[in-house]
Amino acid sequence: MASDPVLGLTLITLAGIATACFYAPFKQVRGWAWETYWLAFGVTSWVVGPWLAAWLTVPQLGEVLSDAPGRALAMSFIFGALWGVGSLTNGLALRYLGLSLGWAIPLGLCAALGTLLPPAVSGEFPQLLQTSSGRMTLVSVAVGLVGIAICAKAGSLKDRELSMQAKREAISEFNLGRGLWLSVVAGVMSACMAFGIAEGKPIAAVAIEHGAAEVWQNTPLFAVLLLGGFATNAAWCLVLGIRHRTARQLAEGPALRLSFNYLLCTLAGALWYLQSLFYGMGETKMGRYRFAGWSVLMACIIIFSNLWGLAFREWAGTSRTTRTWLAAGLAVLVLSALMTSYGSYLATYESY
Template sequence: MNAISSVFFHFIGGFASGSFYVPYKKVKGWSWEAMWILGGLFSWIIVPFFAAWITIPNFLDIIFDASNSTLGYTYFFGLLWGIGGLTYGLGVRYLGVSLGSSVMLGLSMVFGSLMPAIYYYFNKAPGKQGIDYFLTTAAGRCVLIGLAVCVVGVYLCGKAGMMKERDLAQEAPNSKSEYNFGLGITVAIVSGILSACFNYAIEAGKDMAIVANEVWKTVNPNEGEFLYQNNVTYVVILLGGFTTNFIWCAYLLIKNGSFRDYSNSKLPILRNVLLCALAGTTWYLQFFFYGIGESQMGNGASSWILHMAFIILISNAWGVILKEWKGVKKATYFTIVAGIATIILSICIIGFAKTLE
């Protein structure tokens, strides 16, 4: 039952991540940096603090009592993850949405799931899976197969994106494009690797989640694991991500003079603020539900792979639903559908792996 419910919570988290940008598209007249940092204020500061406050009594005491190394590494990996998020936009700009997203999320999925396992193979820790887990257990081999199948799905989605751009270019040969494979793939690799740092940050801050879990278990004995234990860790991680994004957006707001967007009475200021708040809150929900799923499944490779797989799945599914693939050749449309179907298969395989443990 835990396997089914944990996959379901990962799906909700992936759906939130794949859908959060929709409200941003309704913002009128604001620059990217004006809406991004305002939404980020909700997703990285306000909502995480509120979520921790309502789910974990005295969560600030847990943070203040944590060791300097725990806080330092958690915050540091949050900073790196923030850089990965910023460069994500450049990867999409130079490679296109489908190819760029598939490459970056695919790399994040692989690095985020396997690197902690390699680390724990050489640095044994109770409850942590080393890389040997994938080779010596039935559940581990099943997860590895699921990862391989998901990579194939990511490849098909990326291939479909390239085919789509080629199809549309043939229809409008004179249209301008910023497509630059060399620069784009470089940025995408950097973004994909650094975006995986969120999972490293969760590992680095696990001691805080363990304390929250133990306190809850004391009050609620024999009721399983505390589903919201990661909310305290998110406060530190997302503070790191906010720092990176705030510095960059503040630079752009001053450089472009776009800070005036907030006082431009000709624009629907209140409506824009509410839309940014909705986008930011929706974005945070991906990790809120990821934390619930991870608490049931464990912060091994399975949780991270499922999280990234659902994001890729939902992002590409939105593209199909919103008719972004309208006008492409049948072979192109078949390829994106095949990619989505392959990712769904990988999700089923990884969910099944949980039952083998």
């Protein structure tokens, strides 16, 4: 399949925008606890969206799944469940830190682990050092980590400059300590998504054999992987719902408020699933170094989530120095994404 780095980067950028936007509708949900709206959101993002897309884009979906290797199906589901722990803690980190700081730390770890570990585990890492494209890709990952560190520095300065009252005006449940450790767990566990994608490639291959277009080959893979993620998140949300007696919120309250809350959660879920859809399409266009698309996705999410943070005035009241650190971090992350795309571009010439 011919690679197209520019198209791949564009699709992955759209995936990053969708991810950065998905949490915004939750700010308008009324009368629901976090576990209530997170469960409602998960049904759309991790069950309905993925399986509907797979059914619409892959001929003979049932036969594809029955013919796919059992190990690929099992490992995709298992890594999806492990990724679900990262998604769950990431959602909590966003709850306690806001859109800006709540993305920077977990995605910093996730970008490094999700990009570097798959080729390391498969034994391909030494080969990366022998080509210009591989070296460029590795440097781009390092640059991305520097950009993430700069964004984290901006978040640290913000924390020092604002009073607790000012922080809670922007983020109602602000809790720095709790948010930080959740961010670390989220970053480590979210990297399992990259492993799930790598292990599930035989599913995509079977989809192509059954007539699926190459650009849609990953939709059944993501359907299985995200089902594992939903299992983890749903289990924890139900535990919290029983413990806090909030499960009844899914059916209680004024009909108008219920309808509006479900609409907002569906919108959030649709936006989140667009990440998987666009990333799955873009990843097929990134050439030999398609694994680098993961770091591009992480960088794009941080860039656009910080823009949302500015829109929600999460940085209101901070000094010009702090905002300069934030702008510098975003600029470095853009550079990282461009370097990664260039590395993939170089790889297309080295393959001949």
